[in-house]
Amino acid sequence: MKTDTESNQPKRIYLKDYQAPAFSIANVQLHFNLYETATIVTAKLDMKKIKDEPLILNGEGLKLISIKLNEKLLSASDYQLTDESLTIRSAPAEFKLETVVEVNPEENKSCEGLYLSKGIFATQCEAEGFRHITYFLDRPDVMTTYTVEMEADAKKYPVLLSNGDSISKKDLGNGRHMATWKDPFKKPCYLFALVAGDLGVVADTFTTKSGKKVKLEVFASHGKQSRCHHAMQSLKKSMQWDEERFDLEYDLSQFMIVSIDDFNMGAMENKGLNIFNSRLVLADPESATDTDFERIESVVGHEYFHNWTGNRVTCRNWFELSLKEGLTVFRDQEFSSDLNSRSVQRIKDVDALRGSQFAEDAGPNAHPVRPDSCLAVDNFYTPTIYEKGAEVIRMMQTMVGKKGFRIGMDEYFKRHDGQAVTIIDFASAISEPNGYDFTQFKLWYTQAGTPEVTVTESYDAERKEFTLSLKQFCAVTEKQPTKLPFHIPLLIGLIDTSGKDIPIVSKDVVINSDNLPVMHLKNTEQKFVFTNVYDQPVLSINRDFSAPIKLNWKPSQAELLHLIKFDSDSFNRREAAFQMVLQELQRLIAEISQAKTANVNEAIIEALGFVLNDEKIDAQFKALMLQLPSTNILAQEEDILDAVVFHKAETALVKTFVTKYSIEILALHKKHHALNSIGDRALKNRLLGFLTMAKHPDATTLAFDQFSHAKNMTDQIGALMCLCDSESKEKNIALDAFYKKWKDDAVVFNKWLIVQANSSLPSTFEYVKTLSATLPFSLENPNNVYSLHNIFGHNFLAMAREDGSTFKWLCDEILTIDKKNPQVAARLCGCFNFVKKLPLHLKEKSQQEIRRVLTHTSLSKNARELLQGCI
Numbered sequence: 001m002k003t004d005t006e007s008n009q010p011k012r013i014y015l016k017d018y019q020a021p022a023f024s025i026a027n028v029q030l031h032f033n034l035y036e037t038a039t040i041v042t043a044k045l046d047m048k049k050i051k052d053e054p055l056i057l058n059g060e061g062l063k064l065i066s067i068k069l070n071e072k073l074l075s076a077s078d079y080q081l082t083d084e085s086l087t088i089r090s091a092p093a094e095f096k097l098e099t100v101v102e103v104n105p106e107e108n109k110s111c112e113g114l115y116l117s118k119g120i121f122a123t124q125c126e127a128e129g130f131r132h133i134t135y136f137l138d139r140p141d142v143m144t145t146y147t148v149e150m151e152a153d154a155k156k157y158p159v160l161l162s163n164g165d166s167i168s169k170k171d172l173g174n175g176r177h178m179a180t181w182k183d184p185f186k187k188p189c190y191l192f193a194l195v196a197g198d199l200g201v202v203a204d205t206f207t208t209k210s211g212k213k214v215k216l217e218v219f220a221s222h223g224k225q226s227r228c229h230h231a232m233q234s235l236k237k238s239m240q241w242d243e244e245r246f247d248l249e250y251d252l253s254q255f256m257i258v259s260i261d262d263f264n265m266g267a268m269e270n271k272g273l274n275i276f277n278s279r280l281v282l283a284d285p286e287s288a289t290d291t292d293f294e295r296i297e298s299v300v301g302h303e304y305f306h307n308w309t310g311n312r313v314t315c316r317n318w319f320e321l322s323l324k325e326g327l328t329v330f331r332d333q334e335f336s337s338d339l340n341s342r343s344v345q346r347i348k349d350v351d352a353l354r355g356s357q358f359a360e361d362a363g364p365n366a367h368p369v370r371p372d373s374c375l376a377v378d379n380f381y382t383p384t385i386y387e388k389g390a391e392v393i394r395m396m397q398t399m400v401g402k403k404g405f406r407i408g409m410d411e412y413f414k415r416h417d418g419q420a421v422t423i424i425d426f427a428s429a430i431s432e433p434n435g436y437d438f439t440q441f442k443l444w445y446t447q448a449g450t451p452e453v454t455v456t457e458s459y460d461a462e463r464k465e466f467t468l469s470l471k472q473f474c475a476v477t478e479k480q481p482t483k484l485p486f487h488i489p490l491l492i493g494l495i496d497t498s499g500k501d502i503p504i505v506s507k508d509v510v511i512n513s514d515n516l517p518v519m520h521l522k523n524t525e526q527k528f529v530f531t532n533v534y535d536q537p538v539l540s541i542n543r544d545f546s547a548p549i550k551l552n553w554k555p556s557q558a559e560l561l562h563l564i565k566f567d568s569d570s571f572n573r574r575e576a577a578f579q580m581v582l583q584e585l586q587r588l589i590a591e592i593s594q595a596k597t598a599n600v601n602e603a604i605i606e607a608l609g610f611v612l613n614d615e616k617i618d619a620q621f622k623a624l625m626l627q628l629p630s631t632n633i634l635a636q637e638e639d640i641l642d643a644v645v646f647h648k649a650e651t652a653l654v655k656t657f658v659t660k661y662s663i664e665i666l667a668l669h670k671k672h673h674a675l676n677s678i679g680d681r682a683l684k685n686r687l688l689g690f691l692t693m694a695k696h697p698d699a700t701t702l703a704f705d706q707f708s709h710a711k712n713m714t715d716q717i718g719a720l721m722c723l724c725d726s727e728s729k730e731k732n733i734a735l736d737a738f739y740k741k742w743k744d745d746a747v748v749f750n751k752w753l754i755v756q757a758n759s760s761l762p763s764t765f766e767y768v769k770t771l772s773a774t775l776p777f778s779l780e781n782p783n784n785v786y787s788l789h790n791i792f793g794h795n796f797l798a799m800a801r802e803d804g805s806t807f808k809w810l811c812d813e814i815l816t817i818d819k820k821n822p823q824v825a826a827r828l829c830g831c832f833n834f835v836k837k838l839p840l841h842l843k844e845k846s847q848q849e850i851r852r853v854l855t856h857t858s859l860s861k862n863a864r865e866l867l868q869g870c871i
Helices: 229-246 290-305 322-339 342-361 383-416 423-434 557-566 570-593 602-613 619-625 631-637 643-673 678-693 699-709 713-723 729-742 749-757 764-771 782-793 805-818 822-832 840-854 861-868
Strands: 023-033 039-049 055-058 063-069 085-088 094-103 113-117 120-124 144-153 159-162 165-171 176-187 194-197 200-207 213-220 254-260 273-277 452-460 465-473 488-495 509-511 517-521 525-530 538-541 550-552
Touching: 063 085, 120 254, 120 273, 144 159, 144 194, 159 176, 200 229, 213 229, 229 254, 229 290, 229 322, 254 290, 273 290, 290 322, 290 678, 290 713, 322 342, 322 383, 322 423, 342 383, 342 570, 342 619, 342 631, 383 423, 383 488, 383 517, 452 538, 465 488, 465 517, 488 557, 538 557, 557 570, 557 602, 570 602, 570 619, 570 631, 570 643, 602 619, 602 643, 619 678, 631 643, 643 678, 678 699, 678 713, 699 713, 699 729, 713 729, 713 749, 729 749, 749 764, 749 782, 764 782, 764 805, 782 805, 782 822, 805 822, 805 840, 805 861, 822 861, 840 861
Parallel strands: 023 144, 213 254, 254 273, 452 550
Antiparallel strands: 023 039, 039 094, 055 085, 063 094, 113 120, 120 194, 144 176, 159 194, 165 176, 200 213, 452 465, 465 525, 488 517, 488 538, 509 517
């Protein structure tokens, strides 16, 4: 690790210091002689000097065997070798460089570079994993073509895969065999992939719009092929959607997905050879929930869409990561919306954004969509880069309309196919063909934080005018003490007393190419006047969540109920119910904090009752309208994150609701228990959760019955989660049964961990410590750690131990994990995002443990960067 000699701290990297590469690589030939503990990697690079500078190749954890320059073997005096690089001081204008190194895949537990996952050789090279495989210019703006040869034991590793097209296969006659792959498209080294193992496969084909037949394969461990069909169908849908929506056709003759159990991320878009975390491939009704099916479809789409937005056009450097990730998240969200319910998908996407990205903006590690510095580029894989980045893209589409956005996308590929470019390049491709000035809008990329917009309404009955006065503000974040006004596009609607939309007439509003009215808030304060408004309207603002902002707007309960009943914008209809409940929870939290009796507002309960009993609301949408704000949402709204008080407020509200509507809730649960759609299951499990939280006398019996007779994982895991919030014999029976059935399934076993780590019971911490010592749990498996440690670390109620023992345990585990897998350890550091909002005694205890972790000089730069801001 490079250090700053004065502070002995990891060296910070800055966007402003970017320099174009001093060398280019015309092509790469790689040869892998695969052995578990001593793989030999030979790399042959055709290189060209661009600047008169030394050649500095990245390389870490490599044993250098030899190096040749233009076929001449170099001696140690001809180059300089450090733990992080190989430097050749004087290189000719054009030359061939050959390096031979040895790596140990079996010893590699970081899940980056070349490693073994349960007997399967696999790679993960994004962001800087390729330097753990061979010496190279490991940066995204060096793009070249690859030819790859792999030789391995034919019996143990019959399947040999890499990027591009299969060129040849050969039996070497000594129990080993070799395969050759060639990718004709230039790519950065982070998109390199290799897989070798004994795998089962599901195969299919897809015929592109130009008539080319593409071979499709999904690989998984033997016996798991039957759970690969949903991923295959999702892939075919993705290919068709991208042709229909953006006229983007697949460019190789085959496309492969490989499922492995040990993987730090969700999936990786390596050109032609996507490597997936097994939880995002394997699915059937018995083993996967409805959410799993939806997530698999979305992620398969996301990784496929990267073929154009990420692979054909990539980012110039890692500060520009949102160029590919924000855009591709937007594309996968649109894909899911077109295939499913658009309103439901939008609500789920925004819920995720608020729960994770808004929380990040409110925490110590807030950063812009395009950060300006970092210690570890691996820490860029955040909700801000991904989800907020997608919202910035969506705002562009709102401004220019879908037609205009498509014109811009076509221009983007026309200008930049085969290039490594910047976020500004993309914004220019969208704005310029549509005649828009995005100068101010680009502040969304450079300013951190969530803007807040205060809304003031006035109605002049005599002039028939309705006026909106908007004022924007963005709180100071850690590294940005001042903020300039954002350009905020807001979709707007006005609703009359009969529940109908009022035609928008205003010189202050722009109608986009989709014929939708958009208010463009650009100033700190701005007024918008609407004419021909014949009665006092009910405002529907930021429709479809057109901008990722917080609204400081307190409509009356009557107005919120009007929106719940009549708003034609489905997002805002649900938003009205959500905000009504959020405001009531905040009021209850204030009362409980002051040791007052928590008396729930009867009008709120009646509004929820209206939603419950409205037969015109479909089941899936009703489940979302009845959903309570998460603890993450409450924590953003409150000055103190007192999880105990939060839980009391939630319990008081739910208990009052269940008490008043128990007959209707039980009847509705019974009705939907007999039905079998995604919506039926979502609503049934929402109601079962309410009954459990309210400690209804029938809750445990209903949950255990549902668990015992469930015909799908959605119902079984929903029931098990409810049982885990009860101290009952049924809980123990169900947990034991689930464990016995699924303990040997690497994907489903994690669900068993999650439901227990999520429990609200006081005994949860003791259970978690026991689970961490229960086989097959392993600290070396990222999914196990995410399912137990990360879930528990975000269970603020269970973490709120007065003695601080939970913080000590989590920090000890971070230190242990960090030694082998810094990326996973860094993920756990996110559990401390709200540490500064904890009650004083808990804040002090947690920060004491964080300081202890930071004293370890061997702590990775990944964890150090994220924890430093928490003290």
